[in-house]
Amino acid sequence: MSGRPRHGALILKWGALGDLVIATPIIRRIQEHEGRATILTAPPYAPIFDGWPGLAVHGVERRGTAAMCRALTHLRMGRYARLYDLQGSGRSRWLCLLSGVPERIGNAPSPAYTHAPPPAGREKPHPFDTLNALLRAAGVPEAEPRPWLPTGPAEQEQVSGWCQAQGLRNGRFALFHAGGSPRWESKRWPHYSALAAAVERRGVRIVWIGAGEDGALNQALAQDVGIDGTDAFSVRGLAELGRHARFAVTNDSGPMHVLSCAGIPVYAFFGPTSVARSHALGQRQRVLVHPVPCSPCRLPVCPPSRAHACMQGLTAGSVVERLIRDGLL
Incomplete structure (x- = not known):
């Protein structure tokens, strides 16, 4: 050898x-x-x-x-x-x-x-x-900030069939990820239901994405508005689904990064974690924040005295206004 x-x-x-x-x-x-x-x-x-x-x-x-x-x-x-x-x-x-x-x-x-x-x-x-x-x-030229996940016929056929079964048209639905790690409850934005209702009233369907422990939350949200897509797709399948969507709204999470590979606008809520350290590649201009003195605190659970101000202060109405300004609604 x-x-x-x-x-x-x-x-x-x-x-x-x-x-x-x-x-x-x-x-x-x-x-x-x-x-x-x-x-x-x-x-x-x-x-x-x-x-x-x-x-x-x-x-x-x-x-x-x-x-x-x-x-x-x-x-x-x-x-x-x-x-x-x-x-x-x-x-x-x-x-x-x-x-x-x-x-x-x-x-x-x-x-x-x-x-x-x-x-x-x-x-x-x-x-x-x-x-x-x-x-x-190492003497290697720098890379451009363009994330990429390859998909093949299996993912393409699955996404096409699923969208057809759900009555979803290309570019007429949005992907929402309201969940995330249970160890980081502070990352979760609390107004997804109101945002989803406002977006659907403007003709864009909502698909709740996620896996595993996101299931209970997505099921509850989908009872009021949208389609529950929990565990419907692999990571590569989610990237392919994103290529058919109009835009995505997420917390600071793994799906935020996966959807950055799809070539669509990805809006992400940040408060307890650092935008500079954690934003999705190519999407920093779409980070949604409500500046407060304690942000980023890097605390998995917000102390009651702070009332989750960094997330509570980001209203559904302000997000709708941003989506309208960006020509997505």
Whole structure:
């Protein structure tokens, strides 16, 4: 094995969903530069890369000694010439250090890396900017902020059939994601029902999207207005559905990032989290905020004394006015 030449690049990116989407332009740029690439990601996210032209996919868990040993075995057996650590965690640095790959590129100076940008300043940048700095350190041209998820005939046929069954016409419905991580209740905007009713009165149907724990909320919302689309689509299917929609309105969530790949306007509510660090690529001008002194607090639950002012202050009427100004209603 020691005599086999090294070739190609290994891209290390386990997750999470939003971070993977943000990394898609970076992955494409690495492919263009290296010619041959493999991505090592968490098994739940491996299907996202099915059908991605020229990219091999290897799913490996990131937690537990056995999982790390399997990942390390893949790295060493693969005989890669370069390793791009887009994860930047303690585990990924450990893998880089022991990988045996001669060129290892990371997001900050570390013994694990042979190439890395200088340390970032006190203000933490957007992950896309961090990853572009990693590319520069490797001598790779910067990527443009254009997220991308490939879809194929399976997703296209599913979306077409589902829309037909629901009586939805292209460009005449909007996607709303009112849910999100149950650990981050503070990210949830409380006025979706009123907004959905106002939008439907203006001739645009509403589809409530999400998965898993979003189901109970979406079911309740759909009793008043709109269609419950919970768990109807994979990640790639959601991106394809977005390409048929007029626009989307979301919280700061994974679907926000997925829909940024669809080429439609994506409006997102921000309050407890940082716009500068977390906005969807290509959509910063559509971030919806109500400035208050305590924002961004980065607290998963808003203290009662603050009355969730950053979200409560964003009224459904103000969002409707914005959509009208932007020519969407």
